Amino acid sequence: MNLMYNSTRNAEDRVTASQAILKGLAEDGGLYVPERIPALELPLASLAGMSYQETAYAVMKQFLTDYSEEELKDCIRRAYDDKFDTEEIAPLRKAGEAYYLELFHGATIAFKDMALSILPYLMTTAAKKNHETHEIVILTATSGDTGKAALAGFADVPGTRILVFYPKHGVSPVQELQMVTQKGANTCVVGILGNFDDAQSGVKRLFADKKLGEELREQGFCFSSANSINIGRLVPQIVYYVYAYGRLLKDGKLLAGEPMNVVVPTGNFGNILAAFYTKNMGLPIEKLICASNENKVLFDFFRTGTYDRNREFVLTSSPSMDILISSNLERLIYHASGQNAAVNAALMRELSEAGRYTVTEEMRTRMGDFAGGYATEEQTFAEIRRVYTESGYVLDTHTAVASSVYHNQFAKECGSVPAVIASTASPYKFARSVMTAIHEAKYREMDDFTLIDELQGITGTPIPRAIEEIRSTPVLHDTVIEKDEMEAAVKHFLLS
Numbered sequence: 310m311n312l313m314y315n316s317t318r319n320a321e322d323r324v325t326a327s328q329a330i331l332k333g334l335a336e337d338g339g340l341y342v343p344e345r346i347p348a349l350e351l352p353l354a355s356l357a358g359m360s361y362q363e364t365a366y367a368v369m370k371q372f373l374t375d376y377s378e379e380e381l382k383d384c385i386r387r388a389y390d391d392k393f394d395t396e397e398i399a400p401l402r403k404a405g406e407a408y409y410l411e412l413f414h415g416a417t418i419a420f421k422d423m424a425l426s427i428l429p430y431l432m433t434t435a436a437k438k439n440h441e442t443h444e445i446v447i448l449t450a451t452s453g454d455t456g457k458a459a460l461a462g463f464a465d466v467p468g469t470r471i472l473v474f475y476p477k478h479g480v481s482p483v484q485e486l487q488m489v490t491q492k493g494a495n496t497c498v499v500g501i502l503g504n505f506d507d508a509q510s511g512v513k514r515l516f517a518d519k520k521l522g523e524e525l526r527e528q529g530f531c532f533s534s535a536n537s538i539n540i541g542r543l544v545p546q547i548v549y550y551v552y553a554y555g556r557l558l559k560d561g562k563l564l565a566g567e568p569m570n571v572v573v574p575t576g577n578f579g580n581i582l583a584a585f586y587t588k589n590m591g592l593p594i595e596k597l598i599c600a601s602n603e604n605k606v607l608f609d610f611f612r613t614g615t616y617d618r619n620r621e622f623v624l625t626s627s628p629s630m631d632i633l634i635s636s637n638l639e640r641l642i643y644h645a646s647g648q649n650a651a652v653n654a655a656l657m658r659e660l661s662e663a664g665r666y667t668v669t670e671e672m673r674t675r676m677g678d679f680a681g682g683y684a685t686e687e688q689t690f691a692e693i694r695r696v697y698t699e700s701g702y703v704l705d706t707h708t709a710v711a712s713s714v715y716h717n718q719f720a721k722e723c724g725s726v727p728a729v730i731a732s733t734a735s736p737y738k739f740a741r742s743v744m745t746a747i748h749e750a751k752y753r754e755m756d757d758f759t760l761i762d763e764l765q766g767i768t769g770t771p772i773p774r775a776i777e778e779i780r781s782t783p784v785l786h787d788t789v790i791e792k793d794e795m796e797a798a799v800k801h802f803l804l805s
C-alpha cells in the first residue's frame with residue numbers, strides 16, 4: 310500500500326509521493342506531509358556497515374513508495390556519484406567535544422546539494438510516472454545556497470527550466486558569483502531588491518496564482534519548486550542523520566540503541582525537520598537543537614510558544630539563515646496539532662495577516678524534543694576562532710552558529726550523549742567572514758580570492774572545484790528587478 314501525502318491545510322488533498330514532488334506546493338498553499346512517518350525497517354546495528362547510497366535506499370524506499378526499486382536506485386546512483394569530492398558523501402569529523410557532519414562535499418559546497426543532487430532525478434521520474442507532458446518550471450527563492458544547488462542540479466535537464474530569485478544585497482559575493490555564472494540554456498537567475506522573505510513570499514504567490522498557472526499551462530508549462538517546501542527536498546535529508554548514526558556505531562562511539570543529539574543551524578526549518586522525521590522513524594535522537602543567528606524568531610518560538618515575525622530583519626554573516634518566515638515550521642505545527650489541518654490553516658492565516666501566532670500548551674508539549682538556542686555575530690566569530698585555535702578545524706559561519714549554541718548552551722548538560730552538528734557549508738564559501746574571524750587585522754584588507762588562498766594555507770585542504778570555477782567564468786545573468794516584478798520576470802523568461 311502506498312504511503313500517501315496530504316496538504317497541511319486540507320487533509321482531503323491526498324496525493325502519492327511522486328505527485329507531491331511534482332507539484333511542490335499544495336493548491337491551498339499548504340505543504341505536503343506524509344500521512345504517517347514510516348519506521349526504519351532494519352536493525353540499527355546494520356547501519357554501521359552501510360554505504361551512503363545503501364542508507365539512502367533504505368530510508369527513501371519507506372517514504373517514496375510509488376517509486377519502483379529500480380527507479381529509486383537509479384536516482385540514488387546518479388545523484389551521489391563523483392559530483393561529491395569524497396566517496397563517503399557525508400563524512401563525520403570529530404573536532405573538540407563534538408562531531409561535525411560535513412554536508413558540503415557536493416557540487417556547490419553547501420548542504421543543499423545533499424537533496425538537490427537527487428531532486429531533478431526524482432522529479433523527472435515523477436513526471437514520467439504521472440504522464441506529465443508539460444515542461445516543468447522550477448521556481449526557486451534562495452537565501453544564497455539553494456539557488457546554486459538547484460541550478461547545478463537542473464541545468465540542461467531535458468523537460469525542465471529553472472528560474473531562481475535571490476536577494477540582490479543579501480548573499481555573499483561567492484554565493485552571488487556562483488549563481489550569476491551558471492551555464493545552461495534552461496536557467497535564469499534574477500536579483501530582487503528585497504530580502505529572502507520577499508523572494509519566498511513572491512514565489513508562493515506565483516504558485517497560488519491560478520490565472521497565471523492556467524495561462525502558462527496553455528503555453529505548455531507547469532510549475533514546481535526546488536525549495537524545501539517540496540517534500541522531495543526533505544526526504545533525502547533524512548538519510549544523512551541515519552548515516553551519521555551508522556558512522557558513530559561503526560567507530561564504536563555508540564552502541565545500537567543509544568541516543569545521539571543533533572544540532573542544526575536553522576533558517577527555513579527544513580534540515581532540522583528532516584532530523585525530526587528521522588527521530589520519528591525510530592532512530593535514537595534525544596534532543597533536536599535548533600540554532601539560530603540574530604534572526605532568532607525560532608529561538609523565541611520554542612521559548613515562549615509565540616511565533617512573531619514582526620521584528621527587524623538583520624543581515625548577518627550567515628546569510629542562508631537570515632529568514633523570519635521559516636516555511637517548514639508549518640509541517641511541525643501540523644504534526645504538533647495532532648494532524649489537524651484546520652488548526653494549522655488558522656494559525657497560518659494569523660501568520661500571514663498579523664505576522665504572529667501562539668500555539669497551545671498541548672502543542673508545545675508535542676514539540677518538547679526541540680530546544681532552541683542562538684548565537685550573536687560576535688559569538689559566531691569567537692566560535693570560529695575557538696575551534697580553529699583548539700583543534701585546527703575551520704568552521705563556516707553557519708556551522709559556527711550551531712557550534713557556538715552547542716558549546717555555550719548545551720555541552721555541559723548534554724555532554725554524555727554524542728552531539729552531531731550539521732556542518733552546512735564549506736568555509737571556502739564564506740572565506741572573508743571566516744578569515745577575519747580568525748585574525749581580523751591580518752586579513753581585513755585582502756580581496757576575496759586572496760583570502761581563499763590564505764584559507765587553503767591554514768587548512769591544507771584543496772580549494773574546491775566550485776570555487777576554482779568562478780574565478781574566471783563570465784557573468785551570464787545580470788537582471789535585477791523590484792520585488793513586485795517577479796511575475797513579469799517569469800513571463801519574460803518563459804514566453805519571450
Ligand SMILES: *Cc1c(COP(=O)(O)O)cnc(C)c1O
Nearest residue numbers: 454576577578579580629707733
Ligand atoms: C540553507 C542553509 C541553512 C538553513 O537550512 P534550513 O533547512 O533552511 O533550515 C543553514 N546553513 C546553510 C549553509 C544553508 O545553506
